[in-house]
Amino acid sequence: MKRTTSAPNLTASAARRTPLFERHVALGGRMVDFGGWELPQQYTSIRAEHLAVRKVAGLFDISHMGRFRVTGEAAFNFLQSLLTNDLSRISRGRAQYNLMCNEQGGILDDLVVYWGDEGFFVVVNAANREHDLAWMRDHAPDGVEIEDRTFELALIALQGPRAEELLPATGFADLPYFGLRAGQVAGLSALVSRTGYTGEDGFEIFIAAEKVVSVWDAILENGATAGILPAGLGARDATRLEAALRLYGNDMDATVNPYEAGLGWTVRLDKGDFIGRDALAQVKREGPSRTLVGLKTAPGDIARHGSVVRRQDRVVGGVTSGTHSFFLGHPIALAMVEVASLRVGETAEVDVRGREAPAEVVQLPFYRGSARSAAAPAKS
């Protein structure tokens, strides 16, 4: 048996460990390297964990994600000048999905800004943490403090249609989608947001690293009879892909602009100047040349990142993410293709293990879960 194609970022090697590392091992987690962190690909099976997230709830350790605290009197204006979305559309106690672009309008990272009582928390992709921090510090004016809190604060996500009922806490049931509130979870102080990366309702819990193990245990214990499961990277990737939530490094990078990634709704050209605005205004005026579409293939035909996509023998683009959806019962993929080359309902051909497999172009997302608003895809 030898690997011919594989999903990126999932190989075994030594890397950083989150405060929950010992728990993952004790729960039978198969640890792999993800963005420089040792995290569980799965505990029992990806299928079981994936279905638990869709039907009950799953608990994810996402402490690998970069967490920066941005404070100071100029913090709001700084973030407005750095990011594409308009923070004046939210207020304290809310979070917002956002993009950080370069001057050319290429996406440097996708992130969520959480506006808390102690300033802003910016949560970024693990693999981009150091680059993002340097970029932010390079552009920060006097009066802005940027502090990397990744190692002091743990972050876990409870995701699923029964997340609200199974969270061992009171005082969060009325938290709105993308709302943020300090309170107690399992009797310990935490910051809780109603956000996630699965398409399901759920919560992300920021808590001091030394307290996270007892909160993790309490959540699993509280939901044990309901069928809650700890869920690994495999279930996380499958659920985010079903919900068509983009993965940085696969579906987009600095060579992709927000309009191509289907994230034009996060770009507020009318909010004032920000990095990349001129370039993005031009893309918007002229229209993007590429776009992300959804593909559905027959069981067994899993298109992987990099698979060529053709329409009537002409190459129109390539697959950016692909997996088997246990929930939907067939493989799904996102592909970056020429604008207007593929329409919903049409059939494309996609390379699968060296042959051309038929792929139906389908509406995104592939699945709409219990998340309150589909118009604001979350990134956890």
Place this chain on the structure above:
Amino acid sequence: MAGRQYTKSHEWLTVEGKTVTVGITEFAQSQLGDVVFLELPSPGRKLEAEESFGVVESVKAASDLYAPVSGRVAEVNDKLAAKPELINSDPYGDGWILKLDLTGELPQDLMDEAAYKKFTESQT
């Protein structure tokens, strides 16, 4: 019946007379993650030792399968079409992949359980 033997490409085999049963190892299935599909040959096909005879698709990756011996495909495990997860849950039992009628000699470099265990430890 001799005990289970192993290859460096993580297949296992058992030999009973001229019939060789082939599957992938516990180590292989744990590395692959959830198996979702197998592409397998039809009975009657002749395989040379180390020839690629099929593909196992997991959520993570597509991997080639290699014949541990030369032989003719006598039987393919039909249950895997509907339940590919048998590869994960019972790789040495119900998750067997195919049976070959041995046409040549057994290769010299097959490993016994202890040798294979040592081999996998050097792989991680």
